[in-house]
Amino acid sequence: MSTIALVTGAGSGIGKAIALALAARGDKVIAADLDIAAAEATAKEAPELITALPVDVASRAAVDELRDRTVAEVGVPTILVNAAGWDRTDQFLNATPEFAEKVVAINYLGPVHMASAFLPGIIEAGGGQVINLASDAGRVGSSGESIYAGAKGGVIALTKSLAREMARHNITVNCVCPGPTDTPLFQAQDERLKAALIKAIPFRRLARPEEVAAPVLFFASEPAAFITGQVISVSGGLTMAG
């Protein structure tokens, strides 16, 4: 029986690369995204293995509906990858309360809702792996991204705390922090900021989404069974957090 993995944000960028890489190794994958047309396009690349389903990770009701449809239509996932995320770069002093709430709802409460809805099934199945996509902004800060950085720092702390609680259930919880990565989210940022970031990266280029998917697949594999509560950056050396 093949492993079932659920990936949020699987319609684009890093989430899409993760969904395709999991399918390429033979996992059954649920590609969940707010943009269902984008998730369906991902599923078309491996139709026998990937099922597209809609979700708004900011809504607990929508996440519960996703869980119910996933279990009914595919089965119980034992790998959960939280890759959905969103931000717009701007000065902190320009942020409205509505913007702040949206950033926290998607980037922090999204992984909280997903873990809360899916962990009971993973526990009942005997164990599994949760992998959260945070950001180097959450490790070292990022100007123009204060609220997003706070939410991603929260994802890192959530990862470590859940790792402690879930060990007794044979579940690992780890975190991958992308640096600047060539996806639509990055390309939507200010041109000058993008150029400055690329210049600051020792490798002088952006990460490719597949390079961020690589440690996600490792965390979701048997050789990583004793690794939990860990944070790894994929940033071409831009950040070297201790």
Ligand SMILES: NC(=O)c1ccc[n+]([C@@H]2O[C@H](COP(=O)([O-])OP(=O)(O)OC[C@H]3O[C@@H](n4cnc5c(N)ncnc54)[C@H](O)[C@@H]3O)[C@@H](O)[C@H]2O)c1
């Ligand atoms: N690209 C980067 O430079 C970079 C850097 C650090 C961290 N990250 C993080 O990596 C992850 C993937 O980012 P990406 O660059 O691939 O972004 P992307 O914009 O290319 O893809 C994000 C996907 O998430 C989906 N999404 C957005 N809000 C959602 C919601 N409420 N519910 C469900 N799906 C939703 C979008 O529809 C999209 O398909 C995110 O968590 C992001 O914060 C990206």
